[in-house]
Amino acid sequence: MPEEIKIILLGSTGVGKTSLLASMYEQFQTVGSLGNLQLIPQGTSADTLNKRLTELKSMLARGKQGDFTVRPGEGIQGTSATDPNSIRSFEFNFSRRGKDPFMKLHFYDYPGGYISEKATDKEREFVQKLLNDAAVVIVAIDTPALVMRNGKYNEYVNKPNQITQMFKEAYKNLQKPRLVILAPVKCEMEMRKGEKSANQLLNSIKKEYAALLNFFESPFLASQVAVAVTPVQTLGCVECSRMVEPTTDFRPVFGFKKFPTADAEYKPKDTDQPLRYLLEFLVKLHLDNRNFAVELFASWTGLDKPLKDAIIEFSEGRKTDGGFAVIQEGNHLLDIRSE
Numbered sequence: 001m002p003e004e005i006k007i008i009l010l011g012s013t014g015v016g017k018t019s020l021l022a023s024m025y026e027q028f029q030t031v032g033s034l035g036n037l038q039l040i041p042q043g044t045s046a047d048t049l050n051k052r053l054t055e056l057k058s059m060l061a062r063g064k065q066g067d068f069t070v071r072p073g074e075g076i077q078g079t080s081a082t083d084p085n086s087i088r089s090f091e092f093n094f095s096r097r098g099k100d101p102f103m104k105l106h107f108y109d110y111p112g113g114y115i116s117e118k119a120t121d122k123e124r125e126f127v128q129k130l131l132n133d134a135a136v137v138i139v140a141i142d143t144p145a146l147v148m149r150n151g152k153y154n155e156y157v158n159k160p161n162q163i164t165q166m167f168k169e170a171y172k173n174l175q176k177p178r179l180v181i182l183a184p185v186k187c188e189m190e191m192r193k194g195e196k197s198a199n200q201l202l203n204s205i206k207k208e209y210a211a212l213l214n215f216f217e218s219p220f221l222a223s224q225v226a227v228a229v230t231p232v233q234t235l236g237c238v239e240c241s242r243m244v245e246p247t248t249d250f251r252p253v254f255g256f257k258k259f260p261t262a263d264a265e266y267k268p269k270d271t272d273q274p275l276r277y278l279l280e281f282l283v284k285l286h287l288d289n290r291n292f293a294v295e296l297f298a299s300w301t302g303l304d305k306p307l308k309d310a311i312i313e314f315s316e317g318r319k320t321d322g323g324f325a326v327i328q329e330g331n332h333l334l335d336i337r338s339e
């Protein structure tokens with residue numbers, strides 16, 4: 001049995017967690033995108049993710065002349081479950097092409113409402129437990145809310161304070177290395193404009209998530225937690241062009257326009273990057289033979305060279321500039337080149 005790695009998608013309702021996972025999944029299906037590796041969805045994972053993907057793409061048919069609006073908080077169907085037991089999780093077997101799986105990736109996409117003020121104790125505990133257990137956390141961040149009006153609506157939409165509190169609780173006795181990936185989504189505009197605006201996006205994250213990043217830097221966690229930023233363009237063919245200030249609550253409406261033309265087509269970008277980081281982190285643990293890794297990779301002992309090579313090649317394709325960054329490396333947690 002291959003070892004199972006838990007990955008949790010964290011973020012408030014409507015920021016784009018499910019869409020991010022669906023677009024990552026689509027990337028997994030693209031021949032050649034994973035080099036010699038393959039990720040095969042298990043059980044109902046493929047069906048469910050295909051549905052989400054269709055919903056995501058159908059957004060592009062909304063509105064007039066490639067112009068549509070999105071109100072964060074109105075997530076696509078599927079993550080509004082009220083019972084923690086009905087939480088959506090997606091399983092993939094990871095292997096070299098045509099070989100037996102060496103790892104099982106288990107993504108948990110929980111309802112963002114579980115971190116809201118309205119969450120019940122049971123819901124909170126549920127997410128807390130997942131956060132405790134997951135080797136990798138992907139925090140989805142709604143970029144328009146992060147950057148527009150200088151981040152005025154960031155707290156309402158992305159809830160960085162609540163997310164920070166959850167990490168503080170979950171990581172207070174942390175015993176094992178962790179990777180936290182901050183993944184801004186809906187960031188087409190910032191990424192398309194070039195290096196300078198991509199770096200501004202990075203700076204906004206450093207500013208708005210300063211409390212969280214400071215916590216990760218604390219002496220107890222600095223060596224154990226790696227933190228990376230990977231902007232993902234899940235649609236790739238739109239950009240946020242305007243914002244309508246809210247009148248009745250604190251949730252603004254963002255207007256998107258297709259780019260470069262009104263009939264531009266779905267063209268996701270960098271959906272592979274979180275996975276490259278994830279894999280590099282897990283492999284590094286293995287190569288380091290840390291306790292955690294021995295546990296995880298009991299079945300890796302006889303890892304053959306072609307598989308190792310395929311993994312190293314894939315993770316070397318990760319981006320580290322132009323808006324992408326390793327904010328904290330921990331104790332060389334993201335450095336397989338040094339091995």
Ligand SMILES: Nc1nc2c(ncn2[C@@H]2O[C@H](COP(=O)(O)OP(=O)(O)O)[C@@H](O)[C@H]2O)c(=O)[nH]1
Binds near residue numbers: 056071072
């Ligand atoms: N413009 C834009 N909208 C997106 C993108 N990804 C998701 N959305 C929309 O944002 C809303 C929330 O997405 P969803 O993935 O359900 O968020 P979740 O609640 O965090 O899982 C939906 O209306 C999506 O159609 C994106 O890349 N660009």
Ligand SMILES: [Mg+2]
Binds near residue numbers: 014017076078110112
């Ligand atoms: Mg969702």
